[in-house]
Amino acid sequence: MRLSVLITGALVSALASAHGAEETYSSEQTHYSESLHAQSPPLPTILANASDYGSCAAASWPPSDVGTQLIPQAPDDEVQAMMKEIDPVRIQAIIEKLVSFGTRHTLSNQTDPKRGIGAARDWIAAEMRTLAAPSGGRMKVEVQSYIQPVASRISFPVRISNVVATLQGSTDPSRVYVITGHYDSRITDVMNYWDDAPGADDDGSGVAIMMELCRIMATRHPKATMVFGAVAGEEQGLYGSTFMAQTYRNASVNVEAMLDNDIAGASVGDKGQKDPYTIRLFAQGTLPNGTESAARVATRLVIGGENDSPARELARYSNEVAANGATGMNVAIIYRLDRFLRGGDHSSFLSAGYAAIRFTEPNENFAHQHQDVRVENGTQYGDLAEFVDYDFTARVAKVNLATMWSLANAPGMVRNVSVNATTLSNDSEFYWAASNEIGLAGYEVVWRPTTAPLWTHVVPVGNVNTAKVPLSKDNVIFGIRAVGSNGYKSPAVIPFPVS
Numbered sequence: 375m376r377l378s379v380l381i382t383g384a385l386v387s388a389l390a391s392a393h394g395a396e397e398t399y400s401s402e403q404t405h406y407s408e409s410l411h412a413q414s415p416p417l418p419t420i421l422a423n424a425s426d427y428g429s430c431a432a433a434s435w436p437p438s439d440v441g442t443q444l445i446p447q448a449p450d451d452e453v454q455a456m457m458k459e460i461d462p463v464r465i466q467a468i469i470e471k472l473v474s475f476g477t478r479h480t481l482s483n484q485t486d487p488k489r490g491i492g493a494a495r496d497w498i499a500a501e502m503r504t505l506a507a508p509s510g511g512r513m514k515v516e517v518q519s520y521i522q523p524v525a526s527r528i529s530f531p532v533r534i535s536n537v538v539a540t541l542q543g544s545t546d547p548s549r550v551y552v553i554t555g556h557y558d559s560r561i562t563d564v565m566n567y568w569d570d571a572p573g574a575d576d577d578g579s580g581v582a583i584m585m586e587l588c589r590i591m592a593t594r595h596p597k598a599t600m601v602f603g604a605v606a607g608e609e610q611g612l613y614g615s616t617f618m619a620q621t622y623r624n625a626s627v628n629v630e631a632m633l634d635n636d637i638a639g640a641s642v643g644d645k646g647q648k649d650p651y652t653i654r655l656f657a658q659g660t661l662p663n664g665t666e667s668a669a670r671v672a673t674r675l676v677i678g679g680e681n682d683s684p685a686r687e688l689a690r691y692s693n694e695v696a697a698n699g700a701t702g703m704n705v706a707i708i709y710r711l712d713r714f715l716r717g718g719d720h721s722s723f724l725s726a727g728y729a730a731i732r733f734t735e736p737n738e739n740f741a742h743q744h745q746d747v748r749v750e751n752g753t754q755y756g757d758l759a760e761f762v763d764y765d766f767t768a769r770v771a772k773v774n775l776a777t778m779w780s781l782a783n784a785p786g787m788v789r790n791v792s793v794n795a796t797t798l799s800n801d802s803e804f805y806w807a808a809s810n811e812i813g814l815a816g817y818e819v820v821w822r823p824t825t826a827p828l829w830t831h832v833v834p835v836g837n838v839n840t841a842k843v844p845l846s847k848d849n850v851i852f853g854i855r856a857v858g859s860n861g862y863k864s865p866a867v868i869p870f871p872v873s
């Protein structure tokens with residue numbers, strides 16, 4: 375038996391009358407006719423706002439009283455306590471230690487105890503085993519590796535190793551959230567594995583953020599499983615993260631989100647511009663070929679779902695839970711896979727069919743990335759620790775912590791979300807697979823105008839598997855999300871038409 379709820383509220387009759395016309399379609403939808411109302415239409419609303427075009431009426435249409443304004447999920451006491459444990463001094467120590475290995479190029483020495491990627495790998499693994507100790511066996515550290523054959527940026531067969539710590543979830547261990555940074559480094563010539571390649575920001579910062587979260591989470595009991603990874607081979611072609619993502623894919627692991635931190639430690643751009651309270655979040659709209667059925671790709675295009683990929687919903691989620699006074703950060707979502715000419719480990723997880731996003735500092739200084747360490751024409755080049763802002767990096771870690779913790783303690787994303795599109799209707803009716811997971815309290819319908827970047831409205835509907843709202847699916851984007859008895863909410867999922 376299907377449980378049902380009808381959300382009552384004033385209909386959006388204002389819209390119909392403002393429009394002043396009724397539209398009818400024949401069943402074949404080939405004939406179109408329009409009959410004007412007898413009375414004059416009301417005065418038009420202002421279409422554009424000359425002083426602030428971006429927030430013009432057109433961008434927030436339709437006006438509607440369905441649901442209430444969405445209030446972002448605020449960090450609770452536990453999240454705030456964990457955030458306070460993030461330590462800029464520890465982040466600095468991790469980054470300086472990584473720099474001390476001289477180079478961490480993927481093709482560099484793997485057996486020298488002091489210099490090269492092998493020494494870095496062994497130090498990270500030993501450090502993470504120490505960090506895992508307080509978990510009482512719930513967090514396990516492994517060095518996952520394979521031999522990468524010769525390829526365009528691999529001049530001889532080389533072992534690629536990822537250091538991976540897995541913290542078993544307490545009530546929903548099969549649901550997994552991954553955070554990574556890459557510990558390999560490079561300089562101007564991507565094949566130069568002998569000269570110093572400090573890689574403080576790229577990507578000592580991402581590794582340090584991941585290791586701080588690893589340390590703090592080892593003493594906590596998240597509902598779902600968390601994975602902390604230091605991956606290698608990024609600069610040579612995303613090899614380590616590809617191996618990691620494909621390993622999960624092949625084992626059908628339910629990775630619900632992956633957070634890639636790469637170049638997330640400096641707050642001053644190449645023109646001296648400072649923006650220490652913003653982190654960029656890159657999120658792709660379309661899904662990589664082969665990760666969604668051809669039928670679903672076609673439907674996504676028809677229903678306007680191109681801005682609602684799982685990665686985009688993850689981006690909205692991170693903004694909702696982590697852009698606040700507790701992190702002290704803005705989360706600037708960029709609707710794009712990555713920066714031009716650049717790539718990152720989130721791509722490996724996207725290609726494996728998982729939702730993945732990338733965090734990167736707001737203003738990059740390219741003299742400090744992928745550069746031989748040198749002074750030229752009075753300018754210091756190179757990815758040196760002196761250019762990292764440890765307080766900024768700590769705040770980026772807080773954004774990751776709030777996002778990761780909220781995800782892992784909320785219910786999982788709602789499955790099989792669909793919308794009834796079998797008949798013409800001004801209402802919108804949704805169905806989904808009700809979950810019996812522990813700690814699930816119910817569901818919410820969220821919506822936003824199609825041009826709004828973030829969800830703007832929410833309608834709590836209770837613990838049901840269907841809901842009907844008096845607002846047309848033609849005019850807004852809808853999503854369904856789950857609510858835990860602890861108050862945590864899952865990322866939204868957009869409905870596809872019932873086939």
Ligand SMILES: *[C@@H]1O[C@H](CO)[C@@H](O)[C@H](O)[C@H]1NC(C)=O
Nearest residue numbers: 420423424425426429430431
């Ligand atoms: C236009 O935008 C400005 C600045 O955001 C705002 O103060 C004003 O109320 C807006 N006007 C209308 C008609 O929306």
Ligand SMILES: *[C@@H]1O[C@H](CO)[C@@H](O)[C@H](O)[C@H]1NC(C)=O
Nearest residue numbers: 482483484485486487488490
């Ligand atoms: C790596 O370093 C060790 C110890 O210094 C040295 O014996 C070995 O020859 C080096 N390996 C390579 C491939 O250079």
Ligand SMILES: *[C@@H]1O[C@H](CO)[C@@H](O)[C@H](O)[C@H]1NC(C)=O
Nearest residue numbers: 616617618619620621622624
């Ligand atoms: C995943 O499975 C494919 C197909 O069986 C295989 O070719 C590939 O090597 C596997 N990758 C990993 C990382 O296990």
Ligand SMILES: *[C@@H]1O[C@H](CO)[C@@H](O)[C@H](O)[C@H]1NC(C)=O
Nearest residue numbers: 662663664665666667668671
């Ligand atoms: C997507 O993948 C399919 C199957 O591998 C292939 O036939 C098709 O050409 C690909 N499409 C694009 C646009 O790359």
Ligand SMILES: *[C@@H]1O[C@H](CO)[C@@H](O)[C@H](O)[C@H]1NC(C)=O
Nearest residue numbers: 741748749750751752753755
């Ligand atoms: C340094 O100055 C020389 C001479 O003007 C110029 O050729 C070179 O490109 C400059 N280097 C950089 C990195 O701008």
Ligand SMILES: *[C@@H]1O[C@H](CO)[C@@H](O)[C@H](O)[C@H]1NC(C)=O
Nearest residue numbers: 794795796797799803805872
């Ligand atoms: C969709 O709505 C129509 C009209 O109300 C109804 O007849 C049909 O059963 C609904 N479809 C589903 C799957 O419930």
Ligand SMILES: *[C@@H]1O[C@H](CO)[C@@H](O)[C@H](O)[C@H]1NC(C)=O
Nearest residue numbers: 385387390396798799800801
């Ligand atoms: C949509 O709503 C309008 C205004 O309330 C009503 O006149 C019209 O019949 C409705 N259309 C359908 C298909 O329900």
Ligand SMILES: *[C@@H]1O[C@H](CO)[C@@H](O)[C@H](O)[C@H]1NC(C)=O
Nearest residue numbers: 788789790791806807808809
């Ligand atoms: C979702 O729908 C598919 C196809 O109908 C079905 O195989 C699967 O079990 C459903 N998932 C859930 C969680 O109900």
Ligand SMILES: [Zn+2]
Nearest residue numbers: 576577636637
């Ligand atoms: Zn990088």
